[in-house]
Amino acid sequence: MGLELYLDLLSQPCRALYIFARSNNIPFEFKQVELMKGQHKTEEFQKVNMLMKVPAMRDGSFTLAESIAILLYMVRKFKTPDHWYPSDLQKRARVDEYLSWQHISIRGKGSKLFLMKLLLPLLTGQPLPPEKLEGATEELNAVLKQFEETFLQDKPFIAGSEISLADLVALVELMQPVGSGYDLFEERPKLAAWRRRVEEAVGKQLFQEAHEGILNAKNLTVDMIAPEMLEQFKQHLLKQAQVL
Amino acid sequence: MGLELYLDLLSQPCRSIYIFARSNNIPFEFKQVELFKGGPGTGPGRAAARPSNSEGAGKVSLLKKVPALKDGDFTLAECTAILLYLSRKYNTPDHWYPSDIQKRAQVDEYLSWHHTNIRANAPKTMWIKVLIPLFTGQPLPSEKLQEVMEGLSASLKQFEERFLKDKAFIIGSEISLADLVAVVELMQPVGVGCDIFEDRPRLMEWRRRVEDAVGKELFFQAHEMIFNIRELSNIQIHPQLKEHLAPVLMKMLK
Numbered sequence: 001m002g003l004e005l006y007l008d009l010l011s012q013p014c015r016a017l018y019i020f021a022r023s024n025n026i027p028f029e030f031k032q033v034e035l036m037k038g039q040h041k042t043e044e045f046q047k048v049n050m051l052m053k054v055p056a057m058r059d060g061s062f063t064l065a066e067s068i069a070i071l072l073y074m075v076r077k078f079k080t081p082d083h084w085y086p087s088d089l090q091k092r093a094r095v096d097e098y099l100s101w102q103h104i105s106i107r108g109k110g111s112k113l114f115l116m117k118l119l120l121p122l123l124t125g126q127p128l129p130p131e132k133l134e135g136a137t138e139e140l141n142a143v144l145k146q147f148e149e150t151f152l153q154d155k156p157f158i159a160g161s162e163i164s165l166a167d168l169v170a171l172v173e174l175m176q177p178v179g180s181g182y183d184l185f186e187e188r189p190k191l192a193a194w195r196r197r198v199e200e201a202v203g204k205q206l207f208q209e210a211h212e213g214i215l216n217a218k219n220l221t222v223d224m225i226a227p228e229m230l231e232q233f234k235q236h237l238l239k240q241a242q243v244l
Numbered sequence: 245m246g247l248e249l250y251l252d253l254l255s256q257p258c259r260s261i262y263i264f265a266r267s268n269n270i271p272f273e274f275k276q277v278e279l280f281k282g283g284p285g286t287g288p289g290r291a292a293a294r295p296s297n298s299e300g301a302g303k304v305s306l307l308k309k310v311p312a313l314k315d316g317d318f319t320l321a322e323c324t325a326i327l328l329y330l331s332r333k334y335n336t337p338d339h340w341y342p343s344d345i346q347k348r349a350q351v352d353e354y355l356s357w358h359h360t361n362i363r364a365n366a367p368k369t370m371w372i373k374v375l376i377p378l379f380t381g382q383p384l385p386s387e388k389l390q391e392v393m394e395g396l397s398a399s400l401k402q403f404e405e406r407f408l409k410d411k412a413f414i415i416g417s418e419i420s421l422a423d424l425v426a427v428v429e430l431m432q433p434v435g436v437g438c439d440i441f442e443d444r445p446r447l448m449e450w451r452r453r454v455e456d457a458v459g460k461e462l463f464f465q466a467h468e469m470i471f472n473i474r475e476l477s478n479i480q481i482h483p484q485l486k487e488h489l490a491p492v493l494m495k496m497l498k
Contacts, residue, residue, distance in 0.1 A: 051357075051402065051406060064349050064350075065353055065357070066352065066356035066357055067356075068356045069353035070349075072349065073349040076348070077345060089329065089333060090318050092328075092329075092332075093320050093325050093326075093329045096324060096325035097320060097325035099324075100323070100324040100355075100359070101321070103356075103359035103360055104359060
């Protein structure tokens with residue numbers, strides 16, 4: 001039994017793992033965990049990750065959660081090209097720095113906008129008040145500004161001249177609000193150029209394939225959600241909207 | 245000019261870096277940053293510092309956010325990044341970030357999970373019990389505190405059941421970066437009077453093991469300020485900082 005990756009490509013960190021593994025020809029078994037059907041709550045999945053979150057990984061008897069941990073594990077086990085997690089101390093530190101910062105900034109605010117613009121309206125049947133959406137959009141804009149000014153600056157990629165884990169993790173997160181209808185690349189040419197570079201570096205086709213689901217998120221309907229999960233999801237997302 | 249670490253020991257991530265560096269005898273210059281006394285642009289918060297880098301970028305404003313590291317021309321923010329950089333540059337003992345691929349992954353796993361779980365709630369205890377009353381003059385919002393404590397309890401339950409379990413330390417028999425990052429965060433509520441170790445004997449034993457592993461004296465020295473947090477009320481807060489933070493804090497109250 002080889003490497004198993006438990007994924008739902010609607011989830012940003014799952015896309016990072018999927019793209020990274022495929023791009024590096026890492027052999028793995030894709031184990032679909034459909035969040036909307038509540039498959040992350042099954043007993044079987046809990047054996048892989050008792051935190052009931054995706055992504056998760058199983059390699060023989062070793063299980064692992066948290067996308068960053070899984071990405072780094074794959075880097076080391078499969079000895080991927082150096083640029084993904086450079087051996088140069090300072091470049092590596094730059095990657096670590098981004099991966100740490102992004103949790104509550106890019107990931108937090110991107111997720112928040114997605115859930116407010118698309119998920120909550122889907123579950124409740126009504127859009128959120130415009131001032132709430134404006135607020136969430138402004139928060140995302142603020143961290144996008146920091147991203148461009150502090151992390152990307154005038155470099156082709158975050159760590160310098162080559163793509164690293166930082167760029168992949170960043171871009172999959174930014175595609176989430178795009179999936180909800182906020183095209184944040186539209187008036188940001190520098191960011192759009194960086195996005196194109198990242199897509200080319202991993203493979204345009206692979207990138208598009210991984211993002212097919214999220215870019216069609218607007219076509220999701222509430223009957224796709226397991227009825228017994230509906231109330232739970234609603235409560236969870238309402239809380240997330242406050243916390244993120 | 246050697247290694248400089250910009251720290252305010254009131255801040256949890258600063259404490260983990262301070263303890264790690266001192267415990268490993270890493271030579272550094274302690275650059276004190278006083279978050280609550282600073283002028284415009286200073287103040288606690290999680291926004292990134294502005295690192296410069298060898299490819300010539302923006303201005304460095306290290307004094308704005310902590311922790312921050314400066315090593316010659318190289319500057320770095322983010323606690324995890326700084327700890328890893330120090331462990332690599334100074335070749336610290338293997339157990340801190342084990343070379344064993346699975347153990348290392350378990351440290352990474354904790355350090356990642358930490359951000360949106362323990363670190364999401366533990367700091368709020370200080371905001372609610374000390375900072376909000378101090379900065380806004382509003383009384384302590386006890387409902388909000390209860391909400392935060394419930395969230396923190398849920399995280400602590402997951403911490404004990406999923407990460408610590410029956411082991412001495414998170415990855416097994418030896419301390420790692422994961423334990424250090426966790427423990428300093430949990431000392432924040434303790435400092436403001438929410439002793440989360442009180443009803444949790446297993447957690448308390450783990451804390452004692454961590455203290456012993458880094459050195460009890462060092463541990464207490466690093467936590468002196470947070471244990472004397474009441475004195476913060478007597479500090480002269482810079483008026484601009486107060487003005488800047490009051491709306492942020494009021495938002496937290498909602």
